[in-house]
Amino acid sequence: MTKKKIIFVDDEPNILDGLRRMLRSLRNEYDMHFASGGREALTLMESDRFDVVVSDMRMPGMDGAELLETIQKKHPHAIRIMLTGQADEQSILRTVGVVHQFLAKPCDPEKLKIILTQTSALQDMLSDGGLKDLISQLGKLPSLPSTYAKLQKAIATPGVEIKEIGEIIAKDIAMTAKVLQLVNSAFFGIYSRVDSPGRAVTLLGLDTIKVLVLGLELFSQIKISEEVFRFDRLWDHSLTVGKVAKAIAGTQSDDKELIGNTFLAGTLHDLGKLILISSLPKQYLRVFDLTQERNITMPEAEKEVFGAGQSAVGSYLVGLWGFTGPIVEAIGFQSCIEKYPGNVFTPTLAVHVANVLYYRNRPDEIIGRRLDINMPVLERLGLQGALGDWETICADIMQDQTE
Structure with missing residues (x-):
């Protein structure tokens, strides 16, 4: 079986050396390459097919967000993993929809090994010939529902208020009716009447409302x-x-x-x-x-x-x-x-x-x-x-x- 090709990208040589040592035990399972920056990584990817890219966020010139966004466009088959620090929160927001997996720095060696194994299994499933043939029969696939996309963007905005989230839902009258109908059903067991999207967000939380909106939009669309x-x-x-x-x-x-x-x-x-x-x-x-x-x-x-x-x-x-x-x-x-x-x-x-x-x-x-x-x-x-x-x-x- 052909080994998966993985490229690690970081501008600090000592970090790359540490990764080499840490992952030495996986040499028989993966074909690993190391690049000292975004430009070098893209050059390597132009000459060979890589299955997984693991990139640091903060790098001079082309940072991790720009690199992985470029890879998404030019090499969409590649699984994209980003290593981030606590100070990278604002940068992370730029990568929503681009990065498959975030890993905190310093990265635990065993966790990285597990992530590489899991993402490789996922890629094998998604590259299966039977799935590709089936997808080709389906025609145009649905896009990400618009109200959910707006919620995602708003939630990612620092300092956003619940009132603003409620207003996004309220602009879609049909969605408002469906959300309130569901929130007031036995499913959530809320005993007081919920009469506005903002109140629903307050009672159930952003994460729950976000999932409900996505599900309701998809099942309506x-x-x-x-x-x-x-x-x-x-x-x-x-x-x-x-x-x-x-x-x-x-x-x-x-x-x-x-x-x-x-x-x-x-x-x-x-x-x-x-x-x-x-x-x-x-x-x-x-x-x-x-x-x-x-x-x-x-x-x-x-x-x-x-x-x-x-x-x-x-x-x-x-x-x-x-x-x-x-x-x-x-x-x-x-x-x-x-x-x-x-x-x-x-x-x-x-x-x-x-x-x-x-x-x-x-x-x-x-x-x-x-x-x-x-x-x-x-x-x-x-x-x-x-x-x-x-x-x-x-x-x-x-x-x-x-x-």
């Missing part, structure tokens, strides 16, 4: 035939999996970014299904038929009919939109988690477990053979003992929504 699949059931399932996955993540970590990524990935984990049903409805009906004829799971039937599963399609799309690695990976690997490397809890695991537990609580919605939790992965991570608590969390959340 992409039309599917009710003869193929019930739209409301797909939306309810997606949102519930997001909520359960978020709660599971909260039992394992207090990292707000990890928990937020988990909620977003859980809510969008069936995005590929939405795309396939809307674009290729007749072929997707064949997926349903196969699950019954052969007693196989939905992912297995999708792979047979399309050459790739809906998870890979969803992962490909959010990757195009510039979402970070943990979100892209969670959507892509949640249905085949045995292929996802790593030895720590991740959003990928939370979404995988939440999706399976959802169907355990709603067996009438299962199509084909039931999905099972991948116990070898839980055992590898030492988390098999947590499953009972996660089952209780899921049952409680789903019970609350029906009351």
